[in-house]
Amino acid sequence: MTAPSKAQSKTIKIGSRKSRLALWQTRHVAALMEEAHDDLDVEIVTMDTLGDKILDKSLPEIGGKGIFTAELEQALMSDAIDLAVHSLKDLPTDLPEGLKYAGSPERATATDSLISTKWSCIDELPEDAIIATGSIRRRAELLARHPTFEFRDLRGNIGTRLEKLDKHGFDAIVMATAALERLEMHDTITCELPADQYVPAVGQGAIGIEIREGREDVEALLAPILHEETVAAVTAERVVMNRLEGGCSVPLGAHCRRTDDGGWRLDAWVGSKDGQRVLHETLTGDDPRAMADEAVATLVDKGARSILGHE
Template sequence: MRTPMNLKLGSRKSALALWQTHHVADLLRAAHPGLTVEIVTMDTLGDLRTDVPLPAIGAKGLFTQELEAALASDAIDLAVHSLKDLPSTLPEGMKFAGSPRRASPLDAFISTRYATFDEVPDGATIATGSQRRKAQLLHRRPNLKFADLRGNIGTRLEKLEREGFDGIIMAHAALERLEMGERVTSALPADQYVPAVGQGAIGLESRIGRDDIDALIAPILDEATMRAVTAERIFMRRLEGGCSVALGAYCEPAETPGQWVFHAWVSSTDGQQCLHESRTGEDPDQLASALVEDFLERGARSILRA
């Protein structure tokens, strides 16, 4: 099979999306000297509707549909996403092709007033665009107030000061990648504030049957990342989770070699009904499946619908 020497990568136009896409391009060029990579950018529905909270838009694939249409028409060969934006069930003919090494999966607390989230007083206002983050914070601190937070990374940081929020919650990896890591006040521990499925990982999407693309990206994929995020996506898919529900799943290598720890969370959007568990074992996929069965028996779907 002949490896293509010209490749078109599809990307959103945000600074973070372009960083991730250029990172993938650099990895591919290093693995395949002589490879020519073109980056094709486009706006998605999620980019165009920044004035509306994500759950209110009510569509799946808010940040992926336009890229998938380009894949289907061969306008691009590979789409580059933040993996947490890539739905667990993809359109016919599309597949999750893999991920390079994952960056930090954690959520970051950013504030100009408080050194840690635990210092934030009751009645304070925290801004976030994520149902999961809001529910997790409300579960521990039900007297907090919340504001919606949309837009690119720079816009969100500007709103922190302009709107007078007591703090905002964002993905730690996004700030690190854009060399804004110094803005992080503190990171939220994953065993208490379970990250979104795939958070911190770049997700590559391709058309089924493109064996040439599979061969091209194989050298840049990270095995440990793939095992973890594949298990997380199993958990999300079987619970029918998406961006508008309070669901988190994060799998990581345990301190004991050969063991994995799977952190799982589902709750109502107000954080009051909650299932939260961490489980250790040898196989990430089996951990995910076992936790799904346990959560279903304990009423996970009715909790998510609440």
């Protein structure tokens, strides 16, 4: 059997942010698709998002939802690209009309990691430790367990954040483990933060693929690279975020994964920004979506909306 000619090949355009991590994720998706389809040519189209352009303000100050996705979504809607690749934790659960979350390849590590050149684990940090992070969730989860920690805002790409650790004399910074692993910077990690204590962001460690509704041709191309277990887990997490109206501007985490006995475990966490009011629900079962619904109902009954500022 001869290889398909160029005339027979199908070209698909994938939209990506320009950061090193974003391009790693996009190239990973492209490689998976090309491996699954011999007759496919992939073109990567890069662009800057609002979140990439404004680095001197915190994420909530910029505007919260969609700051890393809007420009890619505009390209999707205009057919300038066929699909967009995101860090799933950046993809809102309420998408523009006509767009949909199409799924994810297999998820990487979902945890957060502590990076420090002064201390070997989080329990060694002094009571007045200065921690740098741009995440309200990470700050609130740390404050809930270490109420005397001090915090500094941290934005920029992975390399820039690591440079600031020593430059500004921080005791530690906190970042997603998956980002460091994907960029082959695992040796910078001092310790991973346990996901059952420091519940990760919704979708953390997963790549999110977004497409236009009605693009059955694109869905058919994506089908072989999607990971069923990952999609089930992150879909449950996104239900928690959607039902609690969460996003970058509120302290909310959800993490769903398989257990050793073949079932599922879901941790859902909400807290006040100062870490003084915290709710944490843990459920096990066989249906991630049903577990997400139950977790939300319990959290709402216990006052989650008030804690998150929705009442």
